Amino acid sequence: MxxxxxxxxxxxxxxxxxxxxxxxxxxxxxxxxxxxxxxxxxxxxxxxxxxxxxxxxxxxxxxxxxxxxxxxxxxxxxxxxxxxxxxxxxxxxxxxxxxxxxxxxxxxxxxxxxxxxxxxxxxxxxxxxxxxxxxxxxxxxxxxxxxxxxxxxxxxxAGLSVKQDLTAWELDDEPKPVSKYAESLPFEDNGIKVSPNPSDWKCEKSGATDNLWLNLSDGFIGGGRKNWDGSGGSNGALDHFVETGEKYPLVVKLGTITEDVSTADCYSYAKDEDGPVKIPNLKELLEKRGIMVAGLQKTVKSTAELEVELNATYAFDAIVEKGSHLVPVAGPGLQGLQNLGNSCYMNSVAQLLFSGTMPELSSRYGPTGDGIGSNPLLQISPQKASDDLLCQASKLASALTSGVFCGPVPDSIEMSDSSANDPKYRLAPRMFKHCVGHDHVDFRTGQQQDAAQYLQYLLEKLDRAELGGVDRLKGKDGSPALVTSHLFSYKTETRLVCEADGMVKYKESPPETMLSLRIPMSKATLPDSDSPDIKRQKSEETSDENKEKKQVPTVSFGACIDAWSAITCVDDYRWKHLPNNSVSNATSKLSLVNFPRYLLVQMQRYEIGDDWQPKKIEVKIDVPEQLSLEKIKASGPQDGEKLVPEDTDEDSSPAVASPTVDEGALSQLMDMGFTINGCKRALLAVGGSNVEAAMAWVFEHNMDPDFNDPLPEGSGASSTSSDVDEGVVMSLVENLGCFTPDQVRAAVKHCGGAADRAADWLFSHMDDLDGAIAALENSAAASASGGPDAKSAVPLEDGEGKYTLVGLISHIGKNTGSGHYVAHLKKDEKWVIYNDEKVALSQDPPIQHAYMYLFRRNDTLGSPHLDY
Known part of the structure; x- marks a missing residue:
């Protein structure tokens, strides 16, 4: 002592x-x-x-x-x-x-x-x-x-983890209103004073000592009402409200009162409010009962915290468990992830990247032989570790690949198993979720999101973090390490032929990370109704059903590739080499410039219906586990071709600043099932943020041959901009009142010009604002020296275009922003299903139904890239 x-x-x-x-x-x-x-x-x-x-x-x-x-x-x-x-x-x-x-x-x-x-x-x-x-x-x-x-x-x-869950919870809910009864609340001067000792508090009806609420009118202490699951209090406070003629509606939860009275848990029993409320004069009402808030500390959980805890621990699929015949597995690379509430999209992507399928990312982010403390990605101030993406990615990858947190393998995959919800073995990636999504309009919420959009956003975030942390990342011989997106990066080549004179123009796209394929339903086939499988299906149906099961058409993966690379006609293309910049029809064909080490493929399984709502295309994709793409390899200019002169291809007119794509608008459009390139193209065409106008543009142009093509560099396709609106800066300086113009300018630039996000960023970094801004500047400097320009200067990987399917993410639901995501990964030549916390050997991986596919180039097997 x-x-x-x-x-x-x-x-x-x-x-x-x-x-x-x-x-x-x-x-x-x-x-x-x-x-x-x-x-x-x-x-x-x-x-x-x-x-x-x-x-x-x-x-x-x-x-x-x-x-x-x-x-x-x-x-x-x-x-x-x-x-x-x-x-x-x-x-x-x-x-x-x-x-x-x-x-x-x-x-x-x-x-x-x-x-x-x-x-x-x-x-x-x-x-x-x-x-x-x-x-x-x-x-x-x-x-x-x-x-x-x-x-x-x-x-x-409450702690950081609960606070992060509460933030997502509150973003999905309406803000608490100010109670209309607060200002003129009746007060009974009956001499009742509340003891400052919490051990003296108890329900005046049942004698219970937990979940206690103080009536702000007459000083009655009663138990709270039951939660939806049967837990909660004795209902004493609510019963007292009814018994007193419903005259005293406002109560506050004892134990949640601190010096900052705005954080106290207040509730109104009035029938026209009946919910959590704000009480501006709470401090004065408490003082009348002898409660001085100075020095008070929170000692119990608020109702919102209890709801978050209940929602996180309750296994929703315990009621009806499917797939109980699956054999559960556990160990390195076979670690499940807890669903934090609609976070299966994140869990599926995390398993795809960090659970050992890609040895390069396991080497970079996984555990080292010298122990957790020797990992250079963890060499960071502990106070900053929870907000550092490199640290949290390493924390997640280490847990997934080490097997340290795996529990005993249960006899079955059923969630009713006694160890299924044991917190000793549950791995909840809250800090990782917050690091990636805290400044994104959708990913910071607790709502379901599109896994493909999240994967692309995560790769962008990792690139920026890796460029800003070059001192913690080194390749072989101490050279700067490559960014993660380099593993997936490829370029496309467009070959345009002018019908007026037959001259040819080649255009090469900026690097992309995900190949998005349209499904050509015109190439779909139905199963043969006379096949043994169909006959057996009919015979197994009972006479009560008296109808055949719906037959789902099938499209081959090769047909999707052919549709992507097919020659298309472009009407009225303006050719600058023709007299007076004349227009002429053209033909266009896409090819791959290089074959990346890993190929990510997204299937466009969603389309917009007549009611403008996204709907799922019911189709199976016949995807081979061994794939050759040699036929779509770009060949470049050929002998005998007449090429359009390069100097005439440049626009001599002065550059005009392109609009910036609004992040929220982009998310709304992508939720309707269109590709990220098509959505960016539509928004740029209408000014960057008008969703309704962009939708009209989409319906008019979604069949254009270049609709899904990547946008040229410098077109404003990025959701961030180097230019800052000084009007926004000065407005925030004036309204916030506690930040300098330089600080606000840095925040606005970091948040892509969004004033609300900039304000949130400033307040969330007040403890070390100068350090946070310095980190932004260092990251920007690193990006300037090794950022997008340097990334584009690094030669992309290439090799023989033969691939093996090693992973897939499937989606169940009407659209990508709802339903459920599940990952399947190939481990030691066996398919494994990752359904949040449930990990098992897969008997029948849904290859034909997947939303995203991960292929690995065959010539890289056994030879991981050494710069990771």
Missing amino acids: DLITKLASGCRVATAHDVVINSECVFTFHTPYTTERGIVVNLSSFVGSTDELAFTCCEDVATDPKLFVRIVKKRVEKDASAMDTEKQGPETEPSKIGVGVEGGFQAEQDKYETSSSYSIVAIDKDGAVVADLPYSDTTKNEFPMNVAQSADSIIHH
Whole structure:
């Protein structure tokens, strides 16, 4: 205790606005559940880590030990005798569609409870624990006051992971309204004062001591009402509202009140509000009951936090489990990922990139032989680690490929298995999701998104992070490493022939990372109705059905490739080599300039219906597992061809600034099923942001031969712009009032000109704004020296155009922004299905139904690229 007392002066108390990482290690996926030592959280920086990495979480490099609070949690199965006998027993078949209700499915909290233990530890610079004393309600008075206050503030803090989930939750929900009853709320001067000691609080009806709500009119303390799953309180507060004639509608949850009263959990029982509300005069109402908010700390979870927790832990597909015959697997490269709420699109993409299918990314981001601490991507200040994409990508890849967090292999894939939801083995990629999507209009929400769009956005983010972190990434011989997108990059060549004089022009596109293929339904075939399979299908149908199953047409993958590279006619093409820049019809043909190491292919399975709503094309794609694309390799100018003079191909008119594509508008158009290139082309044609006008342009031009072609460089296709609207800058400076023009200008430039995102970025980096802006400038400088220009100067990979199918992402649902995504990857010549947390050997991979395909060039097998 003497050592802890000596070090107590360095402790801080976490406020509601502090970033507290109390649910997992910032560098690894270790949580309070994964080991008997749990995690330790620094009492000064509030950063959580394992014991071995703890000293790096300090704010300085001093030699004195530092203080931490150790958090250890275990999931314990409840004693059968302690369970409510009126609730469904483990052997009882449910009779209702409901969770936690009589006759319904058992809720997780009905079967298990969490056992938590804490201690105050001192760790020296070598990672050795030099003091470890138990911390609890009975021992806290033995510690210095600021140590106890600091520990309590960390233990009861919502934490970064919950805050990130809450942010996504709130983005999908309406903002809380100001209660109309707050200003003239009746107040009963009955002398009731609320005790400052939380142990004195209890429901005045049931005697319950948790989930307590204070009536702001008469001082009555009652239990909260039940949640939808049967958990919650005793309904005492709501019953009291009814019993008093519904005159006193406003209540506040005890334990959620802090100095910042705006963060308190307030609710209105009034029938015309009946929901969470804001109460501007809450501080004054509390003072009337003797509650002084100065110094108060949050000690319980708010309703929103409980809803997020409930939504995250409930296994939605436990009700009806399909595929129970699949054989589950676990181990390195066979690690499942928890669904954070509509995050299957992200999980599928993460498995495709980081679970070992591509050895280059495993080498760059995965674990090293010298341990987690030696990975250069993790050599970053712990306070910045949660927002550093290179660090979080390495954290995710290491977990997926190491197998450290895999649980015991269950007997079946059913989610009802006892270990399926054990937090000890659950891997929740919240920090990675936040790093990638926090500044994107769609990916920061908790809504379902398009996996193809997310994959392309992730590659762009990784490129920028890698260019900005060149000191942490080195290729062979210490040279700058290649960016991740280089693995997938290819160029296309367009051969245009002028019908007026037969002269030929070749155009080469900027590098792309995903080949998007239209499905030519005119080439579709139906299965032979006389085939044995069809006859057997008919015979197996019962007489009650009295109808045949719908036959789904099939299109070969080769037909999709042929349609992509087919010769098309272009009407009224303007040729600058003709007299007076005359127009003439032309023919156009696409080819691949190079064959990348990995080929990503997206199938355009969605089209716009007559009602302007996206609909799925019901078709099977016959995709071979061995593929040759040699026939579409670009050959360049041929002997005997007359080429259009290059000098006449240049526009001598002064350059006009192109509009910038609005990120939100682009997402809306892509949700309708069109390709990213087509959507960018449409938006640029109508000014960059008008979705309705862009849709009209799409309907008029979606059959143009160049509709899906990549846009030329400098066309404004990027969602960011180097130019900054000074009107936006000065407006933000004036309205925000606490930032300089230079700071605002940097934020606006970083956020592509979007004022709301720039303001959010500024406030989220206030703790080290100058450092964040310096990082932006360093990234921009790196991009200038090794960015897009340098990337385009690096020769793209090429080889023989023969590929093997190694991965696919499938989608179930009406459109890409809803439904469910699942990944299938080939591991040791066997297909494995990755359905969020469920990983199993696949008996019948849905190759014909996939949305995206990943092919690997055959001549690269066994020879990974050394610059990764």
